[in-house]
Amino acid sequence: MHAFLSAILVILALGVSTARASGPAQFPDSSLYQVETDWQRDDGKTMRLAELRGRVRVVSMFFTGCQNLCPMLMGQLKSLERSLPADLKKRVGFVMVSMDVKDDTPDALRKYRKESALSPENWILLRGSADDTRELAALLGVHYTPKQEDGQIGHTGVIAILDREGRIVYKVTGITDQNAFLAELTRNANPEH
Amino acid sequence: MAALAAPQGMAFMPGGEFALPFRGDTAEVRMRVAPFYLDTRAVTQAEYGSFLRTHPGYRRSRIKRLFADKAYLGNWKDDATPPVRALNSPVTHVSWYAAKAYCSEAGKRLPTTAEWEWAAQTLPKGMDSAGFKDSILSWYARPTGDVPGGTGSGSENGYGIRDLFGLVWEWTSDFDAFGFTGFNQRGVGDSGAFCGSGSTRATKDADYATYMRWAFRLSLRPDYTVSSLGFRCARHRDEKGF
Numbered sequence: 001m002h003a004f005l006s007a008i009l010v011i012l013a014l015g016v017s018t019a020r021a022s023g024p025a026q027f028p029d030s031s032l033y034q035v036e037t038d039w040q041r042d043d044g045k046t047m048r049l050a051e052l053r054g055r056v057r058v059v060s061m062f063f064t065g066c067q068n069l070c071p072m073l074m075g076q077l078k079s080l081e082r083s084l085p086a087d088l089k090k091r092v093g094f095v096m097v098s099m100d101v102k103d104d105t106p107d108a109l110r111k112y113r114k115e116s117a118l119s120p121e122n123w124i125l126l127r128g129s130a131d132d133t134r135e136l137a138a139l140l141g142v143h144y145t146p147k148q149e150d151g152q153i154g155h156t157g158v159i160a161i162l163d164r165e166g167r168i169v170y171k172v173t174g175i176t177d178q179n180a181f182l183a184e185l186t187r188n189a190n191p192e193h
Numbered sequence: 194m195a196a197l198a199a200p201q202g203m204a205f206m207p208g209g210e211f212a213l214p215f216r217g218d219t220a221e222v223r224m225r226v227a228p229f230y231l232d233t234r235a236v237t238q239a240e241y242g243s244f245l246r247t248h249p250g251y252r253r254s255r256i257k258r259l260f261a262d263k264a265y266l267g268n269w270k271d272d273a274t275p276p277v278r279a280l281n282s283p284v285t286h287v288s289w290y291a292a293k294a295y296c297s298e299a300g301k302r303l304p305t306t307a308e309w310e311w312a313a314q315t316l317p318k319g320m321d322s323a324g325f326k327d328s329i330l331s332w333y334a335r336p337t338g339d340v341p342g343g344t345g346s347g348s349e350n351g352y353g354i355r356d357l358f359g360l361v362w363e364w365t366s367d368f369d370a371f372g373f374t375g376f377n378q379r380g381v382g383d384s385g386a387f388c389g390s391g392s393t394r395a396t397k398d399a400d401y402a403t404y405m406r407w408a409f410r411l412s413l414r415p416d417y418t419v420s421s422l423g424f425r426c427a428r429h430r431d432e433k434g435f
Contacts, residue, residue, distance in 0.1 A: 029258050131293055131302050134366055138289065138415040139259070145370050146224070146307065 025050050032139050033166030037132040039097075042109035042125040049136075049166065052124075055093045056189040057162040061142045061155065063100035064112040069157050074116060076175040077159070081122060083182060089122065091189040097136060098127045099144045099153050141171065163188050203230040203428065204353040206312050213371075214404045224307040231304055231312055232425035233354050234344040235283035235361060236295060238275035244295050245273060251291055258416075261288035265418045281343040283361045283423035289415035292364045296426035303366035304427035306410065310403070313357045317348035329358045329402040341421070361423040368410040 027033045033050045040046055058077065062070040077094060084092060098104035104112075109125040112118075118125070128136065137144060144155035161170040161184055170184040187193060199205045208228040212221045245252050252273065253266040267286050268276050275284070287295075289303075296302050304312070316325050328348070347359030357363075413422075 031259070034257055034259060131297065131366055135290065135293060135415075138369070143369050146305070146367065 025053070027053075028165050028167055030168070031166035032136070032162060032168070035132075035135065035139070037128060037135065039126040039128045039132070040106055042106050042113055043120075044106045047126075052093070052095065052162070053166060054164055055091055056164060056185060057093050057095050057166075058159065058185070059095045059097070059140065059162055060157075060159045061097045061099050061137060061140065061144070063098050063153055064104050064108050065100060065151050067152065069155065073157050073159065073174060076178070078116075080175060080178060080181060080185075083178065084185075088186060088189055091191075092122070092185060093124060094118075094122055095124045095126065097133065098125070099133060099137070099142075099155060100147060101127060101130045101133050102147070140168070161185055161188060163193075199230050200428065202232055202234070204233050205229075206231055206308070206352055206354070209311055211307075211311060211314060214400070214407055215371075224311075226305075226307050226311045228430050229304070229308055230428045230430065231308065231354055232301075232427070235356055235363060235423045235425045236292075237281050237344055238284045239280040241284035241287070241295065242273060242275050242280075244298065248294070248298065251294060256291070260290035260294075260416060262416050262418055265291070267418070268420060281345075282341050283344055283356075285341060285361055285420050285423045286418045287364075287422070287424065288418050289364050289368065289413070292424040293366070296424070299426055301426035301428045303364055303424060306365040306367050306370065306407075308427055309357075309363065309365050310406075312350060312352070312354055313403075315350040315352060317350055320348070326400050326402055332359050333402060333405060341423070361421055362406075362409060364413075364422065364424040365410065368413055369415070371407065371411065 025033075027050070033053055035049050038046050038048060058080070060073060060077065062073065074096075081089070081094065098109065104127050106127070109127060113120075113123065113125055127133075140158055140160050142156055142158045144153050147153050157174045159172050159175060159181075160168050161181075163169045169188055170181070172181065175181050206226075206229055208226050210223055210225045212223050215222075249255055250257075253269060254272050256265055264286055265288060269286075270276065276282075293303055316322065320328070341360045344360065345355050347356035349355045350357060
């Protein structure tokens with residue numbers, strides 16, 4: 001019994017030392033998850049992009065006060081979500097990052113989640129600092145203007161698919177071909193991919 | 194009073210408002226700038242070298258390809274040695290990502306384009322408006338060597354900020370924010386979003402040098418590095434994390 005316990009302890013110790021030796025999580029060179037910035041979620045908790053690892057992610061940027069492009073993009077994303085087969089839905093997650101770092105507080109994001117009926121299982125709403133948001137936008141290829149006097153932000157409507165390791169594998173400006181988008185999503189979310 | 198309280202190496206810039214050098218869909222677009230602090234000089238090679246000692250992930254051999262192109266710090270002798278005799282020169286061959294990281298580690302941030310342009314509008318000491326424009330254009334026309342001159346050797350604006358012109362171009366936090374067909378146009382697709390300077394419309398009063406800077410910024414990619422592009426950092430008067 002003691003020998004058995006010792007063996008387990010040795011294995012555990014080895015496991016720990018291996019984890020330490022490898023240091024912080026390793027990601028491929030082109031992975032966005034290498035960005036070490038902190039993000040606030042609408043539930044008030046803070047997270048890092050590395051925590052998105054493991055699921056295929058559909059990522060886009062928006063802001064809650066957006067009156068033009070975002071409602072259309074959100075409509076496309078929700079339509080896409082509805083079209084996902086149940087098994088795929090569990091392997092895909094939607095991540096929406098706000099460009100309005102000043103006014104999209106966790107409270108505002110929470111209200112938006114409720115109004116847009118976004119399930120906590122499939123949708124993550126994030127807000128970061130001004131510069132960290134700019135950085136993520138740069139990586140995604142999203143351009144946006146400073147907030148204008150009428151409260152609007154001019155921006156491009158990029159929607160990206162990130163594979164399980166955080167690499168951009170597909171990028172469109174608005175979903176004009178839902179079937180093609182879905183096919184790309186299915187391919188990347190396939191456990192054998 | 195606020196000017197006296199500026200952090201070391203920074204100068205206080207009062208807030209203000211100015212018109213962009215290009216029009217939106219219908220009318221001129223005015224930018225408002227809140228009071229802020231700006232580094233009086235660009236970040237030097239020596240300062241960047243210190244940063245690399247404590248942040249090895251940003252050394253030439255270690256930086257992730259995602260964050261800088263292959264020319265990153267291309268004029269350095271090795272991973273930790275800046276070009277000879279250039280310690281006081283602005284660091285160049287740095288990407289936007291690296292510049293952002295540097296400022297963030299210093300408890301600062303990159304200035305916004307509006308802040309930078311606002312600071313650049315004040316006339317240098319002892320120069321009138323026409324002479325100022327001429328001096329900028331003649332600098333833009335001059336090819337940059339591989340190593341720029343020392344910081345502090347250029348002109349000083351009325352607030353003690355030096356070398357906004359004459360040494361290097363500088364990164365801003367939102368350098369790519371204005372790459373739309375029209376500033377006020379919303380919901381544009383990427384097909385229309387990258388026409389850049391050719392499709393924006395200069396305002397009647399815009400001076401060519403200013404317009405050229407906006408156009409130059411639009412041509413940049415965040416991982417791009419070149420010998421004529423450096424940066425300096427800024428700080429809001431009451432900076433907050435989120």
